[in-house]
Amino acid sequence: MNIQENKNTVFAAVEAATQEANCPKNSVSVIAVTKYVDSSLAKELVKAGVQHIGENRVDKFLDKYQALSSENVTWHLIGSLQRRKVKEVINYVDYFHALDSVKLAEEIHKRAAKPVKCFLQVNVSGEESKHGFSVDEIDAALEAMLHLDKVELVGLMTMAPFEASHEELDAIFSKTEKLRKELAARKIPHMPFTELSMGMSGDFTEAIENGSTFVRIGTAFFR
Numbered sequence: 001m002n003i004q005e006n007k008n009t010v011f012a013a014v015e016a017a018t019q020e021a022n023c024p025k026n027s028v029s030v031i032a033v034t035k036y037v038d039s040s041l042a043k044e045l046v047k048a049g050v051q052h053i054g055e056n057r058v059d060k061f062l063d064k065y066q067a068l069s070s071e072n073v074t075w076h077l078i079g080s081l082q083r084r085k086v087k088e089v090i091n092y093v094d095y096f097h098a099l100d101s102v103k104l105a106e107e108i109h110k111r112a113a114k115p116v117k118c119f120l121q122v123n124v125s126g127e128e129s130k131h132g133f134s135v136d137e138i139d140a141a142l143e144a145m146l147h148l149d150k151v152e153l154v155g156l157m158t159m160a161p162f163e164a165s166h167e168e169l170d171a172i173f174s175k176t177e178k179l180r181k182e183l184a185a186r187k188i189p190h191m192p193f194t195e196l197s198m199g200m201s202g203d204f205t206e207a208i209e210n211g212s213t214f215v216r217i218g219t220a221f222f223r
């Protein structure tokens with residue numbers, strides 16, 4: 001496994017998809033998801049030029065955060081977060097990608113020392129197993145979060161089913177982008193909804209074609 005080569009390959013593929021989508025150069029941020037590897041490999045990635053690191057579990061997030069404290073890293077917590085763990089981690093998180101309940105938003109607001117950039121996780125595919133708000137739950141959720149000004153809703157996050165076809169991916173990602181635009185147009189304080197967190201190793205091309213601004217890529221860095 002050659003980390004520098006893999007980094008170059010992934011970034012080139014993301015840039016190619018970005019160009020293909022007629023989006024400006026460097027408009028898509030690549031989050032390297034390091035949940036499969038230890039801190040030394042994560043550090044190698046940063047040395048190879050990766051800025052954004054993502055972890056899906058609190059304990060592993062904190063391990064990497066400590067081990068890479070001397071590096072210039074933007075930290076992403078991408079997995080579901082239990083309310084009781086918010087206080088352990090939230091003040092080290094630059095972006096939280098899996099906001100899936102109002103109660104969790106309330107806990108973040110209570111524990112955060114300053115506003116935290118959060119993605120509202122939405123389940124547009126309607127798949128039972130997926131976390132996140134369904135489309136018809138969003139209005140009430142935003143209403144309930146109006147006073148939680150330390151929860152900065154920068155955008156929407158979604159995950160497509162693992163086995164989705166190209167057409168299904170297009171449908172899910174374009175629906176998410178359409179929803180994001182509608183929410184952004186409302187211009188609600190601390191809810192800019194300018195960003196989209198979607199796309200992983202297997203589907204980032206389709207995600208970028210549909211307006212993603214943050215892709216979360218794990219496997220492709222470590223083969």
Ligand SMILES: *Cc1c(COP(=O)(O)O)cnc(C)c1O
Nearest residue numbers: 033056078200201216217218219
């Ligand atoms: C693991 C994970 C990823 C990365 O998936 P790959 O298929 O390995 O690229 C992205 N997002 C979340 C929430 C994850 O847990």
